[in-house]
Amino acid sequence: MMLHVPNVLTRDQVLDMRDRLDAADWLDGKVTVGAQGARVKNNRQLPEHGAVSRELGQIVLDAVKASDLFFAAALPLRIVPPLFNRYEGGETYGLHVDGAMRPLVAGEGWLRTDLSCTLFLCDPEDYDGGELEVVDTYGTHEVKLPAGDLILYPSTSLHQVTPVTRGARVCSFFWLQSLVRDGTQRQMLFDLDMNIRKIRAQLGDSAEVLGLTAHYHNLIRQWAEA
Numbered sequence: 001m002m003l004h005v006p007n008v009l010t011r012d013q014v015l016d017m018r019d020r021l022d023a024a025d026w027l028d029g030k031v032t033v034g035a036q037g038a039r040v041k042n043n044r045q046l047p048e049h050g051a052v053s054r055e056l057g058q059i060v061l062d063a064v065k066a067s068d069l070f071f072a073a074a075l076p077l078r079i080v081p082p083l084f085n086r087y088e089g090g091e092t093y094g095l096h097v098d099g100a101m102r103p104l105v106a107g108e109g110w111l112r113t114d115l116s117c118t119l120f121l122c123d124p125e126d127y128d129g130g131e132l133e134v135v136d137t138y139g140t141h142e143v144k145l146p147a148g149d150l151i152l153y154p155s156t157s158l159h160q161v162t163p164v165t166r167g168a169r170v171c172s173f174f175w176l177q178s179l180v181r182d183g184t185q186r187q188m189l190f191d192l193d194m195n196i197r198k199i200r201a202q203l204g205d206s207a208e209v210l211g212l213t214a215h216y217h218n219l220i221r222q223w224a225e226a
């Protein structure tokens with residue numbers, strides 16, 4: 001599933017973040033990839049454990065946790081601390097797949113990457129290039145969203161960021177492990193949830209809506225691993 005989640009951050013939150021990010025020290029982005037990624041990754045990242053990453057990452061986490069749509073689609077079990085990247089002057093990240101496992105904070109074990117998230121912190125007109133291209137069984141999808149919006153996509157997909165030829169592309173990115181590992185089951189739960197919400201808006205809390213809501217929760221009980 002690929003899902004566009006609009007307005008995860010407010011305009012003021014984006015502007016505050018950009019001020020702090022523009023003043024920060026950036027490192028070569030190869031620090032967080034394995035050997036395949038390192039050959040094609042040419043961008044910059046904020047130091048993973050630095051104060052700016054931690055503080056801004058917490059704002060991103062609070063924002064996604066407050067998003068009903070994000071929660072319904074991702075059913076997150078664990079989320080890694082968000083990272084931040086920057087591309088300019090032709091920087092790019094060629095076709096790659098994200099690593100299957102990511103370490104959590106020291107001593108807390110590992111997270112399986114089920115879903116990858118990119119939260120845009122620049123508007124599309126601020127830069128040329130820098131499209132996120134995600135390849136799935138239905139073809140290649142090009143993503144370039146307004147500042148404050150997020151894209152959720154399967155970590156199993158091959159994807160790339162095309163060269164940024166004007167301006168700078170600044171984003172937050174992170175991975176999560178879902179309560180529901182299987183993408184098809186997760187998609188079915190999301191569709192069911194969205195349709196129950198629409199029916200409830202039309203009919204109120206009828207017996208049928210209650211029955212479908214029970215069915216939704218019972219499917220989560222069947223499929224969730226925590």
Ligand code: NI
Pocket residue numbers: 096097098159
């Ligand atoms: Ni990636």
